[in-house]
Amino acid sequence: MPPTGALLPGATPPDLIRNFCIIAHIDHGKSTLADRMLQLTEVVDARQMRAQYLDRMDIERERGITIKSQAVRMPWQVREGEQAGEMVVLNMIDTPGHVDFTYEVSRSLAACEGAVLLVDAAQGIEAQTLANLYLALENDLHVIPVLNKIDLPAAQPEKYAEELAHLIGCDPSDVLRVSGKTGEGVAHLLDEIVRQIPAPKGDADAPARAMIFDSVYDVYRGVITYIRVIDGRIEARERIKMMSTGAVHELLELGVISPEPIKSAALGVGEVGYLITGVKDVRQSRVGDTVTINARPATEALGGYSDPKPMVYSGLYPIDGSDYPLLRDALDKLKLNDAALVYEPETSAALGFGFRCGFLGLLHLEIIRERLEREFGLDLISTAPNVVYRVDMEDGAERVVTNPSEYPAGKIGTVYEPVVRATVLTPNDYVGAVMELCQGRRGQLQGMDYLSADRVELRYTLPLAEIIFDFFDQLKSRTKGYASLDYEPSGEQESDLVKVDILLHGEPVDAFSAIVHKDKAYNYGVTIASKLQKLIPRQQFEVPIQAAIGSRVIARETIRAIRKDVLSKCYGGDITRKRKLLEKQKEGKKRMKMVGRVEVPQEAFIAALSTSDAPADKGAKK
Numbered sequence: 001m002p003p004t005g006a007l008l009p010g011a012t013p014p015d016l017i018r019n020f021c022i023i024a025h026i027d028h029g030k031s032t033l034a035d036r037m038l039q040l041t042e043v044v045d046a047r048q049m050r051a052q053y054l055d056r057m058d059i060e061r062e063r064g065i066t067i068k069s070q071a072v073r074m075p076w077q078v079r080e081g082e083q084a085g086e087m088v089v090l091n092m093i094d095t096p097g098h099v100d101f102t103y104e105v106s107r108s109l110a111a112c113e114g115a116v117l118l119v120d121a122a123q124g125i126e127a128q129t130l131a132n133l134y135l136a137l138e139n140d141l142h143v144i145p146v147l148n149k150i151d152l153p154a155a156q157p158e159k160y161a162e163e164l165a166h167l168i169g170c171d172p173s174d175v176l177r178v179s180g181k182t183g184e185g186v187a188h189l190l191d192e193i194v195r196q197i198p199a200p201k202g203d204a205d206a207p208a209r210a211m212i213f214d215s216v217y218d219v220y221r222g223v224i225t226y227i228r229v230i231d232g233r234i235e236a237r238e239r240i241k242m243m244s245t246g247a248v249h250e251l252l253e254l255g256v257i258s259p260e261p262i263k264s265a266a267l268g269v270g271e272v273g274y275l276i277t278g279v280k281d282v283r284q285s286r287v288g289d290t291v292t293i294n295a296r297p298a299t300e301a302l303g304g305y306s307d308p309k310p311m312v313y314s315g316l317y318p319i320d321g322s323d324y325p326l327l328r329d330a331l332d333k334l335k336l337n338d339a340a341l342v343y344e345p346e347t348s349a350a351l352g353f354g355f356r357c358g359f360l361g362l363l364h365l366e367i368i369r370e371r372l373e374r375e376f377g378l379d380l381i382s383t384a385p386n387v388v389y390r391v392d393m394e395d396g397a398e399r400v401v402t403n404p405s406e407y408p409a410g411k412i413g414t415v416y417e418p419v420v421r422a423t424v425l426t427p428n429d430y431v432g433a434v435m436e437l438c439q440g441r442r443g444q445l446q447g448m449d450y451l452s453a454d455r456v457e458l459r460y461t462l463p464l465a466e467i468i469f470d471f472f473d474q475l476k477s478r479t480k481g482y483a484s485l486d487y488e489p490s491g492e493q494e495s496d497l498v499k500v501d502i503l504l505h506g507e508p509v510d511a512f513s514a515i516v517h518k519d520k521a522y523n524y525g526v527t528i529a530s531k532l533q534k535l536i537p538r539q540q541f542e543v544p545i546q547a548a549i550g551s552r553v554i555a556r557e558t559i560r561a562i563r564k565d566v567l568s569k570c571y572g573g574d575i576t577r578k579r580k581l582l583e584k585q586k587e588g589k590k591r592m593k594m595v596g597r598v599e600v601p602q603e604a605f606i607a608a609l610s611t612s613d614a615p616a617d618k619g620a621k622k
């Protein structure tokens with residue numbers, strides 16, 4: 001239902017606009033609540049409604065997570081209170097909830113004046129609730145505390161209202177209660193959004209300034225950029241300018257999403273909408289950048305812009321070497337929609353041609369890999385993920401290492417590794433288990449607070465490298481699933497790191513090299529060596545498998561020699577049968593990779609890497 005009268009896009013007075021987002025821990029019901037709001041405000045009618053309307057990507061819907069934020073304009077007629085009967089425009093900005101996408105969350109928040117802080121009434125506050133709340137407060141947002149899922153038999157609204165009120169310093173009676181599932185309390189919440197969240201303020205006469213809070217590549221339209229107008233007015237058919245690069249673009253279309261795109265002649269102060277310029281790559285329309293009008297440009301960009309920086313690297317290789325060009329094309333396509341994805345060609349003696357790719361985090365890696373396999377039909381091997389190391393050489397040179405096999409030889413001075421500030425929320429009973437885990441991962445306790453009688457917040461500094469392996473799964477299993485985790489980058493620290501090489505018959509296998517802490521080197525070496533010993537078939541000569549730091553061997557396994565005579569079974573004189581067997585053996589050899597003189601089946605690499613691989617961090621889901 002298109003908006004009417006004074007509420008047309010481009011002609012809505014700021015005091016009739018409310019811009020808000022919903023922030024929540026994963027699975028606390030943000031998408032479901034958003035769906036109910038779409039229905040109640042009648043922008044989507046019941047027939048069109050499908051679960052999680054706003055999550056457009058298939059992977060998002062299947063995994064139930066939100067990756068790309070979207071903004072929807074919802075006209076709402078206030079039902080109760082002083083403003084009853086009045087029409088207002090609510091712009092809801094859906095934010096991603098995972099730590100990998102913190103930068104996108106913070107930009108979405110900056111486009112709003114208020115936030116609905118949604119907490120599952122059966123779970124209470126979780127680590128991400130806190131992290132998101134802090135982000136919202138940093139952005140000066142008005143926060144409306146809301147308990148969701150009050151229809152659940154296990155809901156404890158009294159207890160958690162108390163907890164929430166304590167956290168944000170309000171009265172427990174100010175905590176709203178809704179059910180995204182049944183719709184209970186949602187109309188009241190919309191009224192409260194209008195009543196509590198401040199209207200946008202901006203200078204309507206100033207040169208235009210709009211902030212980009214999302215940008216999405218569309219096959220048919222090119223890049224669709226989501227903006228929030230701060231000052232002035234953006235008119236359709238103007239030429240716009242990106243303030244970070246100075247690039248000028250023709251404006252092909254301007255509009256709002258409600259929830260399908262509706263074209264508009266202009267967007268004024270406080271409005272949220274989209275623009276299309278014909279650029280083909282989201283890198284030309286970056287989240288956080290400021291858009292202005294070329295004819296009358298603003299002089300100062302809005303603050304807060306920063307480039308996304310990859311935190312985790314992994315090599316991606318096609319299992320079938322002839323798929324390499326396909327993989328390159330697929331990465332080129334994904335890049336159009338993902339300003340944070342970086343990659344460059346790399347060759348591995350063991351795995352052939354592939355790409356070293358940089359990601360924001362493990363979930364990002366997993367999503368990209370899954371899209372490559374699913375949307376482009378590729379079969380891939382990914383090497384164990386690693387973080388970015390900085391190495392100061394004794395001669396004063398500095399190296400940045402994104403691939404363990406490029407770890408410099410020679411006189412190494414100091415090695416630095418990235419660290420994160422992690423927040424773990426856990427019931428009291430598991431504090432010991434959590435501390436043990438964090439200490440085992442070289443964590444340093446920074447602080448500890450009781451949120452309520454039985455819930456504790458622990459703050460740790462941890463090396464990122466220790467988290468990207470099974471940390472999250474360990475945390476969950478040691479706390480019976482009760483603890484939650486959130487973390488953010490926090491610089492780097494000096495560390496006692498070494499590179500462990502794995503040698504087959506004296507030849508290093510680059511795909512298995514790893515940079516690990518000195519104390520863990522032995523463990524890594526033994527694990528990989530014994531795994532390979534089981535995976536590699538016997539050869540015609542004895543094959544030692546060694547783990548080494550430099551020239552010092554720290555672990556060794558041996559594959560004993562065997563002489564495999566395939567013809568021994570064919571004692572008869574049938575020459576065609578013999579030939580067939582020899583052919584078959586040749587076929588088998590094609591699937592082998594030669595490492596020095598050793599034949600290694602492709603499967604051995606896959607098996608060894610997939611188990612030493614971080615177990616797909618289930619997106620911090622459960």
Ligand SMILES: Nc1nc2c(ncn2[C@@H]2O[C@H](COP(=O)(O)OP(=O)(O)OP(=O)(O)O)[C@@H](O)[C@H]2O)c(=O)[nH]1
Nearest residue numbers: 027028029030031032064065066097149179180181
């Ligand atoms: N009983 C009940 N279940 C709900 C309610 N709201 C959401 N759920 C369920 O909770 C689960 C998570 O809901 P989502 O809306 O996908 O959660 P989300 O916060 O959007 O999750 P992410 O997008 O992954 O951050 C789903 O299985 C929903 O069906 C509610 O009010 N009551």
